[in-house]
Amino acid sequence: MADNAATTVEHLARRLTVVVPGSYDDVRTRYELLVPVVDYVAFAAAHSWDEALMAAEDSAPYGFMRYxxxxxxxxxxxxxxxxxxTQYLMGNHVIAERMFRHxxxxxxxxxxxxxxYTDSEGDTRFAVDQPSTLFASYGIDAITVVGQYLDELLARLLALLGAEVPALLQPRAAPPRLGTLTARRAPAQAVRATM
Incomplete structure (x- = not known):
């Protein structure tokens, strides 16, 4: 018989806010190039999870897609x-599946x-809750590891945007690779040159 009792989980949520060099419009444009819109057609056409993994690698060159x-x-x-x-939902359902299964x-x-957003000084800022703190709240090691991996992807994204990466996102140890999905690495200069 299922336990029908409600549960309450109090957990740490750490909001990270960083200044990103450039105008508001310029930062949005760069972000949207680095975090492309999810290609629902490609994922709907996948006939297997392996094909979905390949579609994710093509759709999310730096690990994240915009939903x-x-x-x-x-x-x-x-x-x-x-x-x-401007608010966004940014993620990667192929990576999320590694938590969802648990x-x-x-x-x-x-x-x-x-x-x-722009702040009162006119600076452009990027804000997000630190993934590892959110996912550690589930108390399952396999989920916590994925949250730490998302911290690594977020650090890379912030560096590509030209922002100072918060020390809290610096990996304590290299997280294990999570299946076949790997974010492609490119020098920040090459990415900025294409924008």
Whole structure:
């Protein structure tokens, strides 16, 4: 018989906010080049999980895809709020599957919510909750390891955007590779040159 009792889990959520060099529009453009829109057609055409893995490698050259983009500025237009802001859902369902198989509740935190916005000084900022802190809250080692791997991918993304990578994202030890999916590595200069 299933336990129908409600559960409550209190956990650490660590918000990381970094300044990204460039104008708001420039940072959004660079981010959207590095984190392309998920190719639903390619994933629907996959006849096996192996084909889905290959589609993920093609769709997410730096490990992440965009599942949603919301122009907060547009919906707040006319209010007294002076900010530019765009929110995103960023993730990779092939990576998320490695957690989902252990606990479907992880999808509460996958994909990750991210925000690009301008602050009161006019700087462009990128904000996200640190993946490893979110996924460690499930208390399953296999999920925690994936959260740490997502920290590594996030650190790489921030470096490619030209932001200072928070020390909390620096890997303590190299996490094990998670199946066939590997984020392609390219020098930041090469990525910026294509933007």
């Amino acid at each position: 949603y983009r919301g122009d907060v500025s547009a919906v707040m237009r006319g209010s007294s709020a002076p900010w530019n802001a 606990d479907p509740a992880v999808m509460l935190h996958a994909p990750l919510r991210t925000l690009i």
